[in-house]
Amino acid sequence: xxxxxxxxxxxxxxxxxxxxxxxxxxxxxxxxxxxxxxxxxxxxxxxxxxxxxxxxxxxxxxxxxxxxxxxxxxxxxxxxxxxxxxxxxxxxxxxxxxxxxxxxxxxxxxxxxxxxxxxxxxxxxxxxxxxxxxxxxxxxxxxxxxxxxxxxxxxxxxxxxxxxxxxxxxxxxxxxxxxxxxxxxxxxxxxxxxxxxxxxxxxxxxxxxxxxxxxxxxxxxxxxxxxxxxxxxxxxxxxxxxxxxxxxxxxxxxxxxxxxxxxxxxxxxxxxxxxxxxxxxxxxxxxxxxxxxxxxxxxxxxxxxxxxxxxxxxxxxxxxxxxxxxxxxxxxxxxxxxxxxxxxxxxxxxxxxxxxxxxxxxxxxxxxxxxxxxxxxxxxxxxxx
Ligand code: KIV
Ligand code: ZN
Numbered sequence: 443x444x445x446x447x448x449x450x451x452x453x454x455x456x457x458x459x460x461x462x463x464x465x466x467x468x469x470x471x472x473x474x475x476x477x478x479x480x481x482x483x484x485x486x487x488x489x490x491x492x493x494x495x496x497x498x499x500x501x502x503x504x505x506x507x508x509x510x511x512x513x514x515x516x517x518x519x520x521x522x523x524x525x526x527x528x529x530x531x532x533x534x535x536x537x538x539x540x541x542x543x544x545x546x547x548x549x550x551x552x553x554x555x556x557x558x559x560x561x562x563x564x565x566x567x568x569x570x571x572x573x574x575x576x577x578x579x580x581x582x583x584x585x586x587x588x589x590x591x592x593x594x595x596x597x598x599x600x601x602x603x604x605x606x607x608x609x610x611x612x613x614x615x616x617x618x619x620x621x622x623x624x625x626x627x628x629x630x631x632x633x634x635x636x637x638x639x640x641x642x643x644x645x646x647x648x649x650x651x652x653x654x655x656x657x658x659x660x661x662x663x664x665x666x667x668x669x670x671x672x673x674x675x676x677x678x679x680x681x682x683x684x685x686x687x688x689x690x691x692x693x694x695x696x697x698x699x700x701x702x703x704x705x706x707x708x709x710x711x712x713x714x715x716x717x718x719x720x721x722x723x724x725x726x727x728x729x730x731x732x733x734x735x736x737x738x739x740x741x742x743x744x745x746x747x748x749x750x751x752x753x754x755x756x757x758x759x760x761x762x763x764x765x766x767x768x769x770x771x772x773x774x775x776x777x778x779x780x781x782x783x784x785x786x787x788x789x790x791x792x793x794x795x796x797x798x799x800x801x802x803x804x805x806x807x808x809x810x811x812x813x814x815x816x817x818x819x820x821x822x823x824x825x826x827x
Contacts (some may be wrong), residue, residue: 445701448700450483452673453789462718464717470498471717473486482701490521491515503530512538516540517540517566535576539578544584567579568603570638579607581595584608584610585611596732600635601634606665610644621642621660622657628640629661642658643668645675651672659698668680669681669714672684681727687759706761711729729760734766736768743776800822
């Protein structure tokens with residue numbers, strides 16, 4: 443089984459979510475939890491962005507012992523120096539340098555020709571090598587970069603000693619077939635590609651970040667980048683928990699696994715949601731409140747007979763206590779009776795039928811029927827008797 447390295451960027455790309463601002467204490471708390479989750483690398487921030495972020499990255503670097511801590515830098519000496527300062531005291535420091543390579547970014551943002559982009563990245567890598575033994579180089583907007591130039595930039599980064607080369611779909615523009623083909627092409631054509639780890643970094647603008655990342659894995663990606671709960675710029679980044687569980691659940695298909703402690707997923711998700719203030723939607727895959735909840739009678743009946751009828755993974759695997767059978771208008775007698783039994787009520791068939799009829803009346807008026815509603819139903823029945 444191939445191991446896929448997990449590069450967590452919750453504290454950097456994730457913190458770039460509009461409205462999110464983590465202070466040092468919060469970053470360190472999340473970093474400790476990411477360490478328990480077992481990520482391989484964690485990007486703690488962008489030290490050149492502000493003195494506060496530099497201090498926060500330094501606090502994370504000193505706090506975390508078993509995970510490589512990464513600091514982001516543009517291809518500028520000043521940014522690289524800021525990461526040097528921020529990663530002092532880190533057990534396993536890693537510098538992450540990026541430069542945009544796509545025609546749109548070259549023309550409008552950088553106002554640079556291809557050769558200038560190549561030279562700027564090369565000189566940043568040469569400067570960085572004096573201070574770092576582990577360097578990741580990212581081709582920002584690689585997804586919209588010309589294939590030949592993309593390959594040339596990757597080859598240059600390898601020659602200059604990068605340890606990981608990252609191919610971001612910065613604006614979430616590609617589809618899985620296209621993104622996968624980029625990895626295959628690079629793996630097959632770039633000299634020396636076997637010396638580096640190739641990394642996938644996807645954004646979710648078209649809702650394809652997870653699918654694109656999995657396509658990259660199928661086509662040779664060694665590392666994937668993402669965030670907890672998929673938070674990040676605009677529509678966010680690849681959700682790490684989705685990749686981990688896709689690989690776990692379909693190991694037969696992907697033949698690859700992460701080294702994550704899967705039972706820490708729910709706790710990590712809750713902590714990130716609490717400290718960033720970004721609520722997890724109920725229907726969010728893996729960590730949403732409804733991810734293991736069943737409402738319809740047919741599904742509940744199946745679940746009560748055999749859980750694998752409607753669950754492809756168990757809630758316990760990711761750290762939730764149990765599946766939920768939610769009583770609502772679609773629920774059936776089987777789940778209704780089970781819930782009453784759990785609350786300590788055993789009704790005769792006739793009583794059950796009457797209570798179930800009342801329950802259906804109420805369920806037509808209310809989205810979810812709680813235990814208190816059921817108690818009220820039963821009390822009404824006793825009062826009528
Ligand atoms: O999306 C992106 O291109 C990035 C880079 C800085 C890696 O976040
Ligand atoms: Zn990004």
